[in-house]
Amino acid sequence: MTELVTETVIEVCDVVKTFGDFRALDGVSMDVAAGEKIVVCGPSGSGKSTLIRCINRLESHDAGRITVEGIELTDQSADQVRREVGMVFQQFNLFPHLSVLRNLTLGPMRVRGLTQADAEARAMEYLGRVRIPEQAGKFPNQLSGGQQQRVAIARALCMEPRIMLFDEPTSALDPEMIAEVLDVMAELAVSGMTMIVVTHEMGFAKRVADRMVFMDAGEIVETAPPEQFFSAPATRRCQKFLQQILGH
């Protein structure tokens, strides 16, 4: 990768998010460059999911500033931002009453104004990229978990976002299906997509991440490239976490 000055696509500046008395995010700052792959890890309740959910306004931050693609994130700009940011959920959240194809064409047709023919062509292209084009006519409950998550990835990609957020995409999957989803994500990474991935899959992180971000108790505790992060974590909290997670 050449050392160019790349544009910053996401700026998170001193963001605070509270739920009642609980401070989920306690002054978090982070910049993400175009094409960067960030893996966010940390113990339960550290604020990792809250952080990425704030970036596409599924949660609204209470203080600080978030800027995505130059647009400051507010309730008014949320729609505009969401067109550029795709999200993949732990529970897939496919629309169960719609076929796989319809799950993928709904957004492009209703939001981007594509014709049905164009939307379906795009859907088939992305279904091919996630390697399940033959499932287009099926319904979500007829697919395995790994297939459903790949459909969910394709659905997000069909909106042709510039940034993809992944909220523990493999945590709800049976172990034998995790690899197929991670492979698709790795291919996406190679294609140049800007990605923020919240995950416990450290093997994937070592393969794909440009930068590791470790969060704990609502703060970013440590951030480093994977080689440094895994071989010589600087903080004790991070060391402890890595011991626990890589221990088994």
Added chain:
Amino acid sequence: MLAAVATLLTGCSANWGWYVVDPTKSAGQTNLLFLIGGLKFTILLSVVSILISVVIGLLIALAGLSSSRFLRTVNRVYVEIVRSIPLLVLILWVYYGLPQLIGLNLGAFSAGVIALALGDSAFQAEIFRAGIQSVGRGQLEAARSISLSYWDTMRYVVLPQAIRHILPALGNQFVYVLKMSSLVSVIGMQDLTRRANELVVTEYRALEVYSVLVLEYLVLILIVSAGVRWLERRMRADERE
């Protein structure tokens, strides 16, 4: 079925006057046709009322789920008031009272539709609200994440799923409206009940005529219930392999 029961009872006792509704006699046939003639009004009234009540109920339900406190208050006030008025009272008020208020004359059919639709809409609102709330939050988040508008989310994601959940309750409401439509007989609407009342006045055979009336409603509602169950099964089959 009607004929079988009628024939059976005709043979039972000479003191009963089943001849008035005996389908094998011409007088009986005329009377039966007169009674059944009320069916089209009962059905038309019920179908129109429930269609309007579903639309009103859905809008009131959406208001109840809105982030605007004003709309939520509108929902609560509407539901509490409408649910507290007995349907018969509402029918009388709409037919006799409302025209004086708005200066427009209302026929029995229009008054009946307005009263039934209003009366049922409060129940529809609560049913829709429960159905919409039963759709998982993840569905809303997925819709938002692909930038779907509020109305598109309702139309393509939430309502189709909500309706599948509440179909039994909606079916029940349709049956309820069909039964309650009998109340519009008091304002002169020529439905099944009114026809029966008029026949009793001319033939003086209350037991026989009202028994036919019971059977008419029974058959009608059994058919509707079976239809709703069929629809439920078909919707569930759509989602299966």
